[in-house]
Amino acid sequence: MRSILLLMxxxxxxxxxxxxxxxxxxxNIKKAIANGTRTTTGQPGAKYWxxxxxxxxQIKVTPETGxxxxxxxxxxxxxxxxxxxxxxxxxxxxxxxxxxxxGSYMPDAAMTTGLVIESFAVNGTTYxxxxxxxxxxxxxxxxxxxxxxxxxxxxxxxxxxxxxVDGRExxxxxxxxxxxxxxPRISVYDDYNGWDMLDHTGRQEFYNDFxxxxxxxxxxxxxxxxxxxxxxxxDEVLQPEYSKRLKHSxxxxxxxxxxxxxxxxxEKVTAQNxxxxxxxxxxHITDVCFALSKHxxxxxxxxxxDPKTNRRASVQSAYNEKAPDFKHYVEWTQxxxxxxxxxxxxxxxxxxxxxxxxxxxxxxxxxxxxDGSTANLRFAQLVLDHEVAHTYFPFYMGTNETRYAYMxxxxxxxxxxxxxxxxxxxxxxxxxxxxxxxARYISDPSTEQDQPIITMSTQxxxxxxxxxSYGKASLSYLALKDLLGDSLFKKAxxxxxxxxxxKHPIPWDYFYAMNAGSGMDLNWFFNxxxxxxxYIDLKIGQVKKxxxxxxxxVRNVGGFAIPxxxxxxxxxxxxxxxxxxxxxxxxxxxxxxxxxxxPKAIKAIELDGGIFxxxxxxxxxxxx
Numbered sequence: 001m002r003s004i005l006l007l008m009x010x011x012x013x014x015x016x017x018x019x020x021x022x023x024x025x026x027x028n029i030k031k032a033i034a035n036g037t038r039t040t041t042g043q044p045g046a047k048y049w050x051x052x053x054x055x056x057x058q059i060k061v062t063p064e065t066g067x068x069x070x071x072x073x074x075x076x077x078x079x080x081x082x083x084x085x086x087x088x089x090x091x092x093x094x095x096x097x098x099x100x101x102x103g104s105y106m107p108d109a110a111m112t113t114g115l116v117i118e119s120f121a122v123n124g125t126t127y128x129x130x131x132x133x134x135x136x137x138x139x140x141x142x143x144x145x146x147x148x149x150x151x152x153x154x155x156x157x158x159x160x161x162x163x164x165v166d167g168r169e170x171x172x173x174x175x176x177x178x179x180x181x182x183x184p185r186i187s188v189y190d191d192y193n194g195w196d197m198l199d200h201t202g203r204q205e206f207y208n209d210f211x212x213x214x215x216x217x218x219x220x221x222x223x224x225x226x227x228x229x230x231x232x233x234x235d236e237v238l239q240p241e242y243s244k245r246l247k248h249s250x251x252x253x254x255x256x257x258x259x260x261x262x263x264x265x266x267e268k269v270t271a272q273n274x275x276x277x278x279x280x281x282x283x284h285i286t287d288v289c290f291a292l293s294k295h296x297x298x299x300x301x302x303x304x305x306d307p308k309t310n311r312r313a314s315v316q317s318a319y320n321e322k323a324p325d326f327k328h329y330v331e332w333t334q335x336x337x338x339x340x341x342x343x344x345x346x347x348x349x350x351x352x353x354x355x356x357x358x359x360x361x362x363x364x365x366x367x368x369x370x371d372g373s374t375a376n377l378r379f380a381q382l383v384l385d386h387e388v389a390h391t392y393f394p395f396y397m398g399t400n401e402t403r404y405a406y407m408x409x410x411x412x413x414x415x416x417x418x419x420x421x422x423x424x425x426x427x428x429x430x431x432x433x434x435x436x437x438x439a440r441y442i443s444d445p446s447t448e449q450d451q452p453i454i455t456m457s458t459q460x461x462x463x464x465x466x467x468x469s470y471g472k473a474s475l476s477y478l479a480l481k482d483l484l485g486d487s488l489f490k491k492a493x494x495x496x497x498x499x500x501x502x503k504h505p506i507p508w509d510y511f512y513a514m515n516a517g518s519g520m521d522l523n524w525f526f527n528x529x530x531x532x533x534x535y536i537d538l539k540i541g542q543v544k545k546x547x548x549x550x551x552x553x554v555r556n557v558g559g560f561a562i563p564x565x566x567x568x569x570x571x572x573x574x575x576x577x578x579x580x581x582x583x584x585x586x587x588x589x590x591x592x593x594x595x596x597x598x599p600k601a602i603k604a605i606e607l608d609g610g611i612f613x614x615x616x617x618x619x620x621x622x623x624x
Contacts, residue, residue, distance in 0.1 A: 019515075019523050020524060021523040021524050022523065023508065023511060023523055023526060023531065024454070028192045028193060029192055029508055032045075032191050035191070036048075037049065037191040038192070038508070039512065040512050041512055041516055042509060042510075042511075042512035042514070042515060043499055043513070044499065044500070044503060044509075048191065048503070049080050049191065050079060050190065050191075050209065050210070050504055051076065051077060051078055051079050051080060051188075051189050052076075052077045052210060052211060053074045053185070053186055053209060053212075054074065054075040054077075054211065054213075055072055055074050055185075055211055055212065055213045055214070055215070056073045056074075056215070057071070057072040057183055057213070058070055058071050058215075058218075059179075059182065059183070059217045060217075060218040060219075061162075061177065061179065061217065061219050061292060063174075063175060063219070063220065063292075063294075065161070066162040066164065066171055067161055068159065068160055068161075068162060068182055069159035070157070070158060070159070070182075070183060071155070071156065071157040071158075072155070072156050072158075073153060073154070073155050074153070074155075074156070074185075075151055075153050076146070076151060076152050076153075076154055076186055077151045078146045078151065078152070080148060080189060080191070082148060082189075083146070083147055083148060084142070084145055084146040084189065085142055086141050086142055087122070087140045087146075087154070087186055088138070088139055088187035088196065088197055089134075089137065089139075089156075089185070089186060089187065090136060090184070090186070090187040090196075090200075091115045091131065091134070091137075091138075091160075091181070091183075091184045092180075092181035093112075093114075093136075093160055093169060093180075093182065094114045094115055094135060094136045094160075095135075095201065095202050096110065096112045096114070096163045097111065097112060097113065097114030097115075100134075100135045100136060101135050102201045102202045103201035103203045103204075103461070104202050104203060109165065110163055110167075110170075112162075112163060113161060114134075114160060115131040115158060115159075115184065116131060116159050117130070117184070118157040118158060119157040120140065120154075120157075121155045121156075122140075122144075122152055122153070122154050122155075123144065123152050123153055125143055125144065127140055127143075131184075135199040137187055137197055137199055137200075139195075154186065158183070160182075166178060166359055166360055166361070167361055168180055168361045169182070169361075172293075172358075173320075175223075175293060175294035175295060176292070176294070176295070177291065177293070178289075178357060178359045179289060179290050179292070180289040180365055182289065185208070185211075186209070188207050188208060188209050192506065196402070198458060200402070203465065204457055204465075205394075205401035205405060206286075206287070206401050206402060207400040207402045207403070208286040210284050210285065210286055210502055211284075211285065212282075212285075213280075213282050213283070213285065215227070215229075215279075215280055215281075215288060215290075216278065216279045217277065217278045217279075217290050217292070218275050218277045218278075219276060219278070220274065220276075221270055222267045222270055222294050223276070223292045223294050224259065224269065224270060224292065224293060224294075224298060224318070225237075225278040225290055225291070225292045226292075226298075226316065226318050226355050226357060227278065227368075228280065228282050228287070228290065228365065228366050228367045228368055229280040229282030229367065230281055230282070230352055230353065231246075231278065231279070231280055232281055233278070233279045234247065236271065236276070236277075236279075237276045238270060239269060239271065242258060242263075242269050242270075245257075245258045245259075245300075249300035249301055249302060249316075250302050250312065251312065252300075252302055253334075255300070255301045255331065256299070256300050256301060257297075258298040258316075259297065261295070261321045264294070264295050264296075278290075282351075282366070285351070285366045285367075286366060286394070287366050288366065289365045289368060291357045291359075291368070291370070293318060296318040296358070297318065297319055297320070297321050297326075298316070298318055299316065299317045299327075299330045300316040300317070301330050302315055303315055303337050303338060305338070305341040305349035306341065306349075307342065308348075311348070313349050313351065313352055313353060313354060314354070315330050315333045315334050315337065315353075315354055315355075316353065316354070316355040316356070317333070317355065317356045318356070318358065319356075319357070319358035319373070320358055323373040324375045324377075325377055325380035326373060328377065328380075329356045329384065330356075332381050332385075333354055333356060333388060335423070336384065337354060337388065339418075343418070343422070344414075344415055345392055345415065345490075345493060345494070346490055347392065347396075347494070347497060350396050351367050351395075352367075354367055354368070354369075355367060355368045356368075356369050357369070358371065358372075358373055359372065362383050362387065363387065364388075364390035364391075364395075364412075369384065369387035369388060371383055371384060371387060378424065381423065382416055382420060382432060385416045385419045386416040387412075389411070389412040389415035390408060390412045392411065392415070392497070393408040393412060394407070396497075396501050396502075397497065397501055397503075397505060398500070398501075398503050398504045398505065399505060399506075400504065400506065402457065402458065403456050403457055404456070404507055405468070405469035406453050406457070406468055406473030407473075407505070407510065409469040409470045410469065410472075410474045410476070411477065413470045413471065413474035414477045414478060417429055417432075417478075417611075420433070430610060433611050437471040437474060438471050438475070438612075438613045439613060440463070441467040441472065442613045442614070442615050445615070446463075448461070448462060448464030449464060449467060450534070450535050451533065452530060452531050452533060453472055453473055453476065453529065454507060455468065457469060475536075475560075475562075475611070476529040479525075479529065479560075479561065479612070480522070483525065483561075483581045483582040483583050484518055488518055492513075492514045492516075492517030492518040493517070494517070495513055495514075496510055496513035496514055496517055499513055507530065511523070524586050525582065525586075528561045528585070528589060529561065534559030534560040535559065535560060536558045536612050536613060536614055536615060537557040537614055537615040537616055538554055538555070538557065538558070538562075538564060538609065538614055538620060539555045539616065539619040539620065540552070540554060540555075540605065540607060540619060540620060540621065540622045541553030541555050543602075543624075546595070548597055548598075548599065549597040549598050550595075550598070551593055551596075552566065552594045552605060553591065553592075553593050554566075554591070554592050556585060556590055556592075557616070558615060560612075561582040561585040561586070562582060562585075562609055563579070563580060563581050563582050563609070563610075564608060564609040564610075565577050565578065565579050565580070565607070565608045565609075565610070566578040566596075566605065566606075567605070567606040568596060568598075568602055568605055569603045569604040569606075570598070570600045570601060570602055570603060571601040571603045571624075572600065576598075578596070580594070601624070602624060603623065603624055604621065604622065604624065605621065606620060606621045606622075607620040
């Protein structure tokens with residue numbers, strides 16, 4: 001029996017849950033609970049802590065060489081109870097360095113020489129640091145430790161070459177660049193693993209502290225810079241007319257063409273200094289990135305993201321004028337932010353801006369997305385919805401994407417689908433979801449497909465990684481939504497998000513917070529979906545005439561607790577649908593008998609899981 005403290009309508013209530021099943025928990029997570037930083041009630045522990053950095057960065061990009069150089073001052077707060085005798089420094093772009101570990105093939109033409117540390121100092125004490133010996137994370141042994149609940153100032157000067165081809169970062173064309181993961185950062189030191197020393201190998205994604213940033217990007221004249229955070233000095237870097245248009249867009253519903261192709265070609269948009277320095281700031285955010293171009297079109301508008309306060313967010317887009325889809329991106333983003341803020345997840349967009357930039361990555365960043373261009377407008381909007389949805393998971397919630405990719409990709413996939421229902425109708429959204437998120441998974445019987453979702457994301461690869469992170473995880477969230485109903489599911493989800501936004505939740509925090517938020521013991525459901533090798537496969541067993549109707553036996557061959565419809569066709573041509581939520585599998589996950597009360601003769605029965613595609617659909621129907 002556990003007493004769980006809930007806040008409902010401003011009233012504190014204790015809810016006691018008796019768990020019928022326990023969840024497997026690794027020893028390090030058990031230790032965190034014993035230490036008081038985590039709980040089995042879903043709340044952060046009384047002793048929960050996380051470290052933080054305040055970054056002040058001066059960055060310069062030389063387009064001719066593709067070299068990014070910079071200096072940064074980091075005031076790093078050690079809020080932990082531990083004495084830190086070393087610093088782990090992370091530089092993701094070293095994944096492009098020739099001798100770095102990576103999980104997939106990279107051609108020689110895409111490789112670089114990696115990070116060069118020009119100077120490194122902690123509290124004024126200098127260190128000789130050779131980053132050429134690092135992969136994507138390295139260790140600096142400290143001469144003086146950083147004591148618990150104290151801070152240190154870290155100064156780093158550095159340079160590195162942007163990748164000569166573009167993916168998540170790099171050169172898009174001769175005068176267009178996307179600079180992501182572009183600065184050395186202090187890696188996460190947390191309560192359940194200590195220093196995050198996992199190398200980034202190119203497939204998995206990221207885990208960062210919530211930091212405060214001010215940064216300045218110097219580029220030659222006629223280059224525009226788009227970046228995470230608020231642009232602090234538009235009047236210094238833009239000609240008056242273009243600064244005026246940008247400021248107007250901050251309160252405009254209609255799309256403002258801040259800079260057109262003709263104006264960019266005339267080289268009259270930016271201030272005409274040899275170099276312009278674009279200044280940005282963003283607080284309590286997990287990362288910053290920026291992009292620059294000499295010829296990209298610039299559109300902007302805004303949208304109300306919090307109807308209670310009328311708070312607006314800026315919506316911007318930068319793209320090659322020939323892109324067939326990006327001319328719609330501002331309007332699509334306005335819709336996405338409205339949907340996510342008011343419907344699913346129904347939490348007001350937490351940041352001041354969202355910028356879409358045309359590249360080739362289809363990748364999310366705080367306040368920015370880097371998407372490829374396509375003539376398939378339906379697919380383009382799906383990709384945009386997905387990447388913008390990442391605002392909440394991982395950027396608002398601070399999840400560890402490296403270890404638990406299903407905690408962010410699964411949610412973004414879910415919200416992408418729910419947004420698609422509103423945008424294109426349920427049938428269209430269902431078909432896209434089945435095609436892109438489920439069909440390849442369920443039709444592939446290979447061993448790696450049915451690994452438990454809870455498996456650490458660095459321990460699965462190929463399609464197994466993709467399906468655990470995206471489709472299967474999303475199906476678990478949608479199955480729980482069906483089980484609880486929209487209202488209770490949203491209440492539980494908001495409870496989890498209220499407790500853990502701006503922190504570092506792990507899967508067990510999600511499980512226990514959803515238990516508490518729903519007031520239900522859902523451990524049986526989480527065990528079924530996250531800790532087993534289950535898959536999706538129902539089968540009709542027997543159909544018997546019984547009393548005033550029929551008895552239908554349904555076998556759950558695959559084992560997942562999924563929702564489904566029993567579609568009944570009578571001999572008179574009429575039909576009925578009996579919807580079954582995942583709750584029917586709680587007591588017996590392998591087989592259930594359903595009573596169909598009817599005086600009429602049944603001609604046929606079909607099991608339909610909808611988006612929960614069945615591995616062997618041929619055995620889902622019966623005819624009399």
